[in-house]
Each structure stands twice: as structure tokens, then as C-alpha cells.
Amino acid sequence: MGSRWDYQRKSALLLLPYLIGAFFLVGLPLILSLAVSFFTYDGLSAPTWVGLANFREIAFDPLFRVALVNSLTFIYLAVPLRLLAALGLALLLSRPRPGTGLYRALVFLPTVVPEIAYALLWLWILNPLYGPLNQILRLLGLAAPAWLVNPETALPALVMMSLFTIGEGFVILLAALKSIPTEVYDAAWVDGSGRWQAFTHITLPLLKPWLVLLIFRDVIFTFQTTFTPAYIMTGGGPYFATLFLPMLVFEEAFDRLRFGVGSVMMLCMILFTLGLLVLLFAIFQEWGYEEV
């Protein structure tokens, strides 16, 4: 009993620096900015209590609706595609063959590029006239879309760009694949199962906790990472086609000096993230990280 108490005390002591930092740098600012939701505050004069007025305002704000729909569309497209890409590449590169190390490094490489550099790089790739992507499409005799110029293709272009920063998911799935004992496959082989059956009956079920974990992580992550590409590459345009919630919150607060409205939008963003996570939990019936 004594040693258990000792263990807990030691863990608490080790956690303390993190907890103090998390409270002062994340928890407290979060609580304060949520409190701002009920005030009109422009950063210049003292906040005034307005009750639920900010909530009413965003309910009728067409830009908020556009940004919310765009953010959810982005998640809906990007999360499954990113997962599929990571899984496909992990399966492809799980067994050591000549050159596997190089390919794995290449898959991970875009994830290492700093966000802003990555956005600028894609701005060049997607240049409608001089960009390499459209040059290649034209050489192949295919239609070369105007990508970021056209409201219909701008958001899909940003989704496409997000499909190359899957390094972390890829590495996690590689490790997960490694943890599946080969005996299981041998037994299935002896029982006469084919490759596809082995994949659907062994690999997928054993990977499920990892996949679920990645989905949860990606939903949270994707809600926020739309900021840099939208800010650097499109400014939310053309005609609000890539206006996402994080950017609208930023503009509302720091361009229009309406911190109250911005806070309400941020609150909505957190609630929507939570809602999505609960929905996903209802589907998967697990959080993906429980130790069995």
C-alpha cells in the first residue's frame, strides 16, 4: 500500500510542471476567452455584459454559416482520405524490401516541412498557368483546373494538399502493422485464407484501435490546420470558398476587434469538435487507446 501511495505521489510531482503550464497557458486563457463570449469587447475599452447577444448575432451571420460548412466539408473530405492514404502506404511499405527505407522517408518528408513553407510551395504547385501540376496535366492532354481561383476547386485543392502531410499516421500504422504477430497470418494461411481475407479478418480488426485513434486525432487536428493554408494561399477566397472557422475567428477578433463574437465562434468550434468526437464514438464504440 505504502509503495503505491509513494508511486502516486511521485507521478503527481512529475506531472506538476506540466499541469501548472497547462493551467496557466491553456486552461486559464480558455476559461477567460469563453467568458468573453458574453461580453462586447474590442480590446480598447472595458468589456460590457451583453448576455447571449453574441450568440444571436452569429446565428444570423451568413459568413459564420459559410465557414462552418466549409470547415465540416473539409473534415469530411480530408480525414477519411488522409487515413486511407496513410493506411495504403503503410501496407505497401510495411515489409522490408530494397529501397523501403528511402520510400518511407519520402512519405514522411512533407510532414517535416514548416507549415508556411508548405503553403507557399503549394501556392506555386497550384499556380493555374505556370504551376508544375497544370503543366503536367496539359502535357497529358487533361483539363487543367484553375484550382485556387475557382470557388468549386479551391477547397478540394486544399484537401489534396493535406493528403501529403500524413507522416505521423503513416509511422503509427507501420508500427501497428509490425506489432501483429506473423503466426496469426501463418495460421490463416494454413486454414486456406487468401490475401484479401487475411486483410479484412486479421489486419483490419487488429488495426482498428489505431485507426480509431488516428481518426479522432485527425478530426481535432484538421479543424485547426485549415488556418495556415487559407491565410497564406487564398485569404479565405475565392468568394469565401475557403473561409474556415479558425480564420473567421481570427479576423473577427483581430481585424474587426470583436473579441466577444470571436469567442462565441471559438466556443462553437470546440462544441462541434466535441460533437463530432461523440458521434464517432457512437459509431466505433471505443476511443482507440484503451489498453486491453
Next chain:
Amino acid sequence: MKRVMLTLIVAVLLASCSSLPAQEKITFMVFGDLAELEAYRKLVAAFEAGHPEARVELTHIPDQADYRKRLAADFAAGSPADVVLLNYRRIGPYAAKGALQPLGPYLEESGVTSVEDFYPEAIEPFKWQGQVLCIPQNLSSLVVYYNKDLFNQAGLPYPEDDWTWENFLAAAQRLTRDLDGDIRPDQHGLGFEVSLARFAPFIWQNGGEVVNNTFAPVRLALDRPQSLDAISWLIALQTKHHAVPDAEQEAAEDSESRFLNGRLAMYLNSRRGVPTYRQITAFDWDIAPLPRKVRTASLVHADAYCMPASVKNKDLVWKFIEFANSVEGQTIVAASGRIVPSLKSVAESPAFLDPQQKPLNSRVFLEMIPHLRALPSTAGWVDAEELATAELQRAFYGQAGIEEAVQSAILLAQPYLGDAYAP
């Protein structure tokens, strides 16, 4: 002996401390390109040379949009710089909250400059409830920068001072050329940033209005027949005449870059482009006034030095603003080419009208002054302008009908206009 030495050392140290002048720090935040930054550095050095009691700390943020956001964050944190540069269209939110110290009373008591030394057109936009709030540094207008070589090649005469919309359109069409035979123009006659601010002078030239009342705007007036006519005429330059790069071409390479690379003949900009254009060596260029329709008009572009109300050492900070807007201070900044000085005496001096420096036609900026008009500077104006710009862009690139875009602009901007709006 040791003790004596120690005492001596301490005494010397104390003495040297007390003889050092107590330097006060002034923080000064600006935006602009590198040539401008250089000018501000010289300005600061000149001030410090004359005021050993002050040390000026310069913060430079290149992009104006980023600058605005930084400023908002600084004000919210309660620690804005002591001297900030603000465009008159952006003072509304700060002025409405009393966050800026009115500088009119300081100017009245100044022994260096008086309000009469400035162009009234520069002072006027910075007045808030009848009081001078900030001291304008420049007074620019929208003009036409043109590539003389391309005009020569096309056998066109250079624009006259009194040219009309018809001359302007004809030139833009003549200077638009398809060089590689793919039907799409590779050289454009005209280019400009598609925004409400760029549309405004053309609307005024046609006798139209942007808002119902500049000082107390209640509604955008873009749907008046004269306004709508001007908007349609400008949009046709792209959608019908293809004299302006289309959305795809603009995204691939923007108009200003096309002008710099000699593939766009006329580019509309304020004085701010000059330091960059002076680096052009491949062709010769100059400026012309905007063309006129029923009247001559252009939009005033003006930035001013403002002092946040929270500043502690106001008298010293005022001394810096006073110096920056003295003949000496404005002459230093004018040498960069960036500004049209707001002080009449500097604007009419060789510091601005230097015949050795491009543009040779700099006097156009001064001749336009009587025809300058301002956009509103009310608290909600920034939002109204941004929303209207998004709609105009849609119509300009043929993604929406003109009437539809204008109606939508009026509707979307409405919540930000009128007395009811408080940020």
C-alpha cells in the same frame, strides 16, 4: 590602500552614472517596404541626433494587413507603440473608443508647424468630431503608372493630363496583345487591384456615389444609375475587352508583377509603388492622372502618425511626431520616393519634384489634390469595404452578374453602416 581604491572606483562609477542623461524610450511602429524602412531609420537617426534624451525603437511590419492585426492585438494588450502609422480608413474603430490622443491641441501650440502648413485635404480625413486626431504624413492619390516603351511600340501618344474614359479604354485595348497566337492576351493594357477603393474614383468621375453620405454613411450607393454605370464600365474592361488579366492570369501572376516585368502597360496605384518602380531598368515609365468622365476625381490615400491615449510621456512622444512632420522630417521620408508630402512646402520642393528622379510627372499628384475625395472612416467602414470588395471581385471576374453582386454588397455591408453599428 585597497579600501581607498575601492572607494575611488565606487565614486567614479557613481559619478559616471549621474552624468549619463536619463534616456527615455519611444516606440515607433510602421509598415511598408524596405525602401520605406530605410527612410524611417534615417528619420529616427536625425531625431535622436537632435534629442539626446530620447531613444526611438523602430518596429517594422512589411504588410499593411498584418500591421493592422498586430496593432489591434497590441491595443488589446494595453501596450501599443507610442507612435503608430494609420491610414485614415482605419482610424474609425480606435477613434470611436477614444483610444487615440487627439493631436490637434498639440499642433496648435507647436512652434514648428501649424495646421495651415498642411494641405487641408490631408488634415480633413483625420478629423474626428471636429478635432484633428492624427497628423498626416502623406497625401497620395490613385494615378496611372504607364510603361512608356509599350506606348512607343504601339505608336500611341503618352496620356494627356485631360484624357477621358474613351482615350483610356482605347489605349488599354490597343496595348492588349496576344503574342503567342493562343487567343489569350499575354500583354495586358491595364491592371489594378480589384477592390471598392479602386472602383471609387471611377464611380465619382461618372457622377455616382459610393455611400449616401461620406461622413455619416447609412447605405452603400452603388446601385445609383451613375454608380452602376461606372462599375459596369470598369468590369467590361475585363469581361468584355479582356484588357485586364482574368482571374486565372491574375492568380498566376498579379498585375503589379506583370507591370514590373513589362507585360502590362498601365497599372493603377497610389504613390506607394514608386520606391519599387524606381528599381525598374528594363523600360522607361511615368505617371498620368486618372482619366475623367463627367468630372475629374481621385481617391485620397493618406497615412498619419497617431499617438495612443495610453502613452505615458506624451510631451516627448509629441516632439517626435512634430519632428517627423517638420520640413526636415518630411524631406527625409520624401527622399525614399514613397510619400507625397502632406506639408505644402515640402511637396512643392525638389525633395518631391526632383527632376532627376522618376516619375518625372510627379506634379500630377499635386494637381490632383483639389479633386481628391475620401471614403468614410466610421467604425464599421473596414468591414463594409471588405464585404463590398468580395462582391465586386466576383462580378469583375465574371463569376456573378453585376446587379446581383451590387445588391449583395449593399445587403452584406448594411449591418456595418449607420449609427446603430458599434464594434
